[in-house]
Amino acid sequence: MTSGEADVSRRRGLASGPGTLLVWLYGVMVVGAVSRSAYQISTEFDRAPLAYSLSAVAGVVYGFITYTLVRGGETARKVALACCIAELVGVLTVGTWTLIEPSAFPDATVWSDFGMGYLFIPVLLPLSAIYWLRKGAPKGDAA
Helix, strand or coil, X not given: CCHHHHHHHHHHXXXXXXXXXXXHHHHHHHHHHHHHHHHHHHHHHHHCXXXXXXXXXXXXXXXXXXXXXXXXXXXXXXXXXXXXXXXXXHHHXXXXXXXXXXXXXXXXXXXXXXXXXXXXXXXXXXXXXXHHHHHCCCCCCCC
């Protein structure tokens, strides 16, 4: 394998094997979160601005992670890992917040109740992605 072939192989490595499923699932979540938030923000933003804004943020995060997984490469892996960790923190924070103080969310967000409305995919997806991205890290690289 030439040096150029090795670079291409490494770049594609994030979206191969189980990474293909992650790309597909993140892509579905992008469509779901962005379309939901766009509709809610444009039609009833005054009803639950925090919830709808958080759904939009979730959609942007999902989109960025999808892009980095498809892009591939070591830098993209590190960026995707950092974004997945931030996503997990967001899901856990919003999920806990919606359980402790439901009145703060007159309508659900993508991350409400840890993603219960999305079959808990919002909490399972970053955990799976973090595992996949750490597993694919070069030897000796913990991040």
